[in-house]
Amino acid sequence: MLLPILIAAILPFSALAPQAPRYANVRAAAETAKKASPRTSKKIRAARAARAAARHGAAAPAIHFTSPIGSDALASDLGAMLDRAMQGGKWGVVVVSITRGETLFTRNADTQLMPASTMKLFTSAVAFDRFGPGGRFETQVLRVGAIGSDGVLRGDLVLKGAGDPTLAGKATDGSGEPPMESLARQIAAAGIKRVRGSVVGDASAFDDHHIPEGWKRRYLGASYAARVSALSFNENKIRVIVRTDRGQAAITFDPAVTGVPLQNAVRVTANSRGGRIGIRQDTSGKFVVSGWIGSKSGPRDYTVVVENPELFAGGALRAALDAHGIVVDGAVRVGTAPMTAVRIASVQSPSLDLIITQMNGQSNNHYAELLFRDAARSVGTAGSAENGNTLLRRFLLERVNVAPTSVFAADGSGLSTLDRVTPRAMVQLLSYARQTSWGAIFEQSLPVAGQSETLRHRMRGTPAQGNLHAKTGTTNDVASLGGYVTGRAGEQLAFSFIYNGANRWRAKEAMDAMGATLASFSR
Numbered sequence: 238m239l240l241p242i243l244i245a246a247i248l249p250f251s252a253l254a255p256q257a258p259r260y261a262n263v264r265a266a267a268e269t270a271k272k273a274s275p276r277t278s279k280k281i282r283a284a285r286a287a288r289a290a291a292r293h294g295a296a297a298p299a300i301h302f303t304s305p306i307g308s309d310a311l312a313s314d315l316g317a318m319l320d321r322a323m324q325g326g327k328w329g330v331v332v333v334s335i336t337r338g339e340t341l342f343t344r345n346a347d348t349q350l351m352p353a354s355t356m357k358l359f360t361s362a363v364a365f366d367r368f369g370p371g372g373r374f375e376t377q378v379l380r381v382g383a384i385g386s387d388g389v390l391r392g393d394l395v396l397k398g399a400g401d402p403t404l405a406g407k408a409t410d411g412s413g414e415p416p417m418e419s420l421a422r423q424i425a426a427a428g429i430k431r432v433r434g435s436v437v438g439d440a441s442a443f444d445d446h447h448i449p450e451g452w453k454r455r456y457l458g459a460s461y462a463a464r465v466s467a468l469s470f471n472e473n474k475i476r477v478i479v480r481t482d483r484g485q486a487a488i489t490f491d492p493a494v495t496g497v498p499l500q501n502a503v504r505v506t507a508n509s510r511g512g513r514i515g516i517r518q519d520t521s522g523k524f525v526v527s528g529w530i531g532s533k534s535g536p537r538d539y540t541v542v543v544e545n546p547e548l549f550a551g552g553a554l555r556a557a558l559d560a561h562g563i564v565v566d567g568a569v570r571v572g573t574a575p576m577t578a579v580r581i582a583s584v585q586s587p588s589l590d591l592i593i594t595q596m597n598g599q600s601n602n603h604y605a606e607l608l609f610r611d612a613a614r615s616v617g618t619a620g621s622a623e624n625g626n627t628l629l630r631r632f633l634l635e636r637v638n639v640a641p642t643s644v645f646a647a648d649g650s651g652l653s654t655l656d657r658v659t660p661r662a663m664v665q666l667l668s669y670a671r672q673t674s675w676g677a678i679f680e681q682s683l684p685v686a687g688q689s690e691t692l693r694h695r696m697r698g699t700p701a702q703g704n705l706h707a708k709t710g711t712t713n714d715v716a717s718l719g720g721y722v723t724g725r726a727g728e729q730l731a732f733s734f735i736y737n738g739a740n741r742w743r744a745k746e747a748m749d750a751m752g753a754t755l756a757s758f759s760r
Contacts, residue, residue: 297321300746302699302753304725311758312342315751319344322747326738329660332755335668335721335729347643349657350735353710354600355717356651356658359644361593361682362666363625363632364608365675367615370590374401374611376468378420378554379578380427381434388430393567395574396420396554397439398468398547400620401586402596402607405471406492406553416584417470417492421557423582435567436496436555438547439574442467443610443620447546450622451653462652463542465606467620470550472603473543477526479514480536481505488526494552495559496569498523507532516541522548547571590675594682597708598690602650609649622648633662637669651710663719663733671721671731680706683720686752695745699753700725707732707752716741718748725759 300318305311311332319328329345364372376399382392398404407415414422447464448457456462463473476491486503502525503514509531517525522545530537543549551569558565586592596604609629610620618624626646633639643662647655670676684690687702691709696702707720719733734751736744 297743300750302701302750302757304700304757304759305754306759308339308341308760311754314754315342316344318747318750318754322736322740322743324743325740326736326744328744329735330733330751331660331664332730332732333664333668335671335731337728341730343661346661347659349643349645349659350717350737351654351712351715352651352656352658352663352735353712353715353717354602354651355663355708355710355719355733355735356646356649356656357597357600357605358663358666358708358719359629359633359646359658360605360609360612360649361597361679362670363612363629364589364593365673365679366632366636367612367628368589370588370675370678372589374399374586375583376401376404376416376420376585377580378424378582379574379580380429381437381575381578384428388428390429390432390434392432393434393437393572394424394429394432394554394558394565395437395439395572395578396468396551397442397574398466398550399442400467400469400607400611400614402469402472402601402604403586403592404469404550404584415557417553417557418560419584420554420582421561421563424558425561425563427581429563429581431563432558432565432567436551436558436565436569437572437574438468438549438551438569439572440466440468440547441573442614446621447544449606449648449653451647451655453654456652458542460540460542461602463603464544464546465603465610466546467607467610468547468550469603469607470546470553472601473546473549475541475543475549477516477524477539477541478536479503479512479526479530479539481530481532481534484532486530492553493556494549495556496565497548497552500525502527504529505532506530510534512537514539518544521545545571590678590682593679597682598684600691600709602652605650606648609646622646625649633666637662637665639665652712654714658735660733660735663735664731667719667721667731667733671729680721683708696749696753699749700756701749701753704756705752710735711741711745714738714741716744716748718752722752722755724755725757728758728760730755730758 303314305314329348329350331346332342333340377397379395384390460474478489480487486505488501506529510533512530512534514528555565609625613624613628614620629646630641634641639662643659645657647653670679683706684692686692686696686705705722707718710717717735722730734748
């Protein structure tokens, strides 16, 4: 059965994520309505603009930060901000003083809410606890069979994944050598010139659920919802490039892969600069590319989420072997290495501190999903989301003193609609992290208000700029923010702001005002 795949030109994450338009004021909403339907009457356009502005909070007065002196004034100001942003949703907020060990403000502190990407705070903590900042993940190549004096391996090469989220088509360890090139070079150094068998992709370190529970179906073609596998390559995304070549349609992959089934059903239309391409994959991982491209068209480039990551990674290794002159007679396939297999090559990921810094800075779901399962596997269980949730709850109970019922993780990224956390549990985690050997690295991995990553455009020109470090979370139904900020007098604060509802732009406005207010707070 063929599965439809959503294809898109290469876009930044923000362009692919589900989002709604933001109207800064009624005039902007009116202009949008006018442009969308210029023939519609002025009265209808005005009504539509007013409804759009109301939906997105544009008609409501702006929420501004304050500079409270004393804990009572802080609680009063935060409460007033929340009251102004309460329409159409549910809030959970906790603010504590790490310096004094004092709770400064709560609102629905123990209510279970969807966290969106602030779930990555929990994934970061449990990964640091299991592996330490210097932890790495090793991808291996094993041979099955003996190497003859003629350099022929009479058996298979097995590419065995261990949950490295960074394995990609370019170097990630500072060596300048892409990992597949490094593996191919090591295989050649082992004396192999020809493989009579296959290249086998082994992802047995994780369970075989490529899609976590609670991921919405409409997300599955987007790059932020790539498939989950212990053997993942290039974040399980591939560029499919269609161009004309001597009157025919030519298809290439980037990164390069060979041995992956491809059906080219694209026709060339003479004297045209246009084109319309469709890309599908079946359950075996076969790519079916169809449609048409004009003979005068330039190359057409699509980014596609790979349905069979293990086959994709194996195809990338085979392409690297081809480049090194090593011939593989068999097909690329999926399987498991036997116990008798012998390791002949390996590559390691960058250290965990660098991985988590990239994960939290870019809010990378793929990294989070693999780290979550890596942590589960580190205690001798299968690498699965279910075991990750069990481990996380045990970690929170034993190390952080958080009740297991306060957190449920259906995945490690926060994309699942089944995830639940309480604001109190998040702040307890943040407070605990400050006491650990990895706490400073954890805090430094978070975006900085007005300066970096997902917070670079928020809280600019306020006391929070360059001060507040926090993880953001955004879906169609969630806006969240959790992290640290220093008050005006140097008091260290931890906070969790979680909103579940449709008016997330108004919620973000309130969160930014509250974050700046915490930075302005003094006693």
